[in-house]
Amino acid sequence: MALNNTYDARLVQQETAVGAGVQILVLALLGTAIGMGPAGWVTGLVFAVATWAVLSRALHRSGLRTFGPANRVTLGRATLVGGVTALVADSFVSAPPVSLLVGLTAVALLLDGVDGKVARRTGTSTALGARFDMEVDAFLILVLSVYVSMALGPWVLLIGAMRYAFVAAARVAPWLNAPLPPSTARKTVAAMQGICLLVAGADLLPYAGNFAVALLALALLLWSFGRDVIWLWRESRTTGGTEGTGADTAPAGKRSALELELELELAGR
Incomplete structure (x- = not known):
């Protein structure tokens, strides 16, 4: 064996x-x-x-x-x-x-x-497969935001960097390590990032159109992340900030909120 x-x-x-x-x-x-x-x-x-x-x-x-x-x-x-x-x-x-x-x-x-x-x-x-899928998506968005930023300005980099900033923030603020509930809106916004950046990068529209498409992507992403952060903060107030840090959730406490979300994403993988 x-x-x-x-x-x-x-x-x-x-x-x-x-x-x-x-x-x-x-x-x-x-x-x-x-x-x-x-x-x-x-x-x-x-x-x-x-x-x-x-x-x-x-x-x-x-x-x-x-x-x-x-x-x-x-x-x-x-x-x-x-x-x-x-x-x-x-x-x-x-x-x-x-x-x-x-x-x-x-x-x-x-x-x-x-x-x-x-x-x-x-x-x-598997959890590994879902994580692999997520990391490939996130890196593609980061690379596309770099490409589009060369034409529209450095503010576009916020689109690609936001997911990584959230993971980094979760290491500083433990309450961000709590799992998020399933959300169709979150999945839709995430899918739209690649599409919007692809449209802006293809340069098929005039400058104003490309700017508007990228700005829409950023606005939706800010709304989605903001909504999740507010939900996590409220949950931390309810649970006393112990979510994801107790013995019953180890080793979950060692993972980021996005990793914990994989358990929920597997249902849609």
Whole structure:
């Protein structure tokens, strides 16, 4: 049995290595197609290595014996996000083909709901898979906000940075570690961020239109986060600020509110 477990673990780790290899292949294709410069290459390679390292560590800690079809879809999306990241980094030196960047982003966004459906149909929903899915989404939004900010201004970076700021704040304010109730509005707002940034980045609208679309995305995100923070604060007043820190919730107390929310998100993954 121990030998089988070791063999399964090696197979799972091999899949992450294959993912890194595919990422490098995508970079090679992009580099050949557009003559990508050093900035794009370095950023893309760093993304590939970081994704492989973080995912391998998470798989080792989770003890999963199979990578699963849903995680393969998410890994494919991560590969596309890596390509987008390389193109955005390269855009600081030379303007990338907008159609290529938009195409990769659009496919990544369209596949966002596929991994969840695959997980439910195959009965392979896991906390790791949901977290992987969430991190890929969050990083894509961050990269897109960087790209759009070059045309509309640094304020757009608030869209991509807000989720990470919330996680950082949860380390300082323990009451933010409480789990949030399910919310269709929250999911809708989150999905709209990628769409709005894609529209603004595609530059199909005049400057005022792109500005309005990005501003709408930020306004909705501020409303969604603000509503959740207020709810969490009220809950902390009710529970005396002990939510997520008691012995009955450990190790939940060591996780962020977004990680705790995964338990609720799994129902929709």
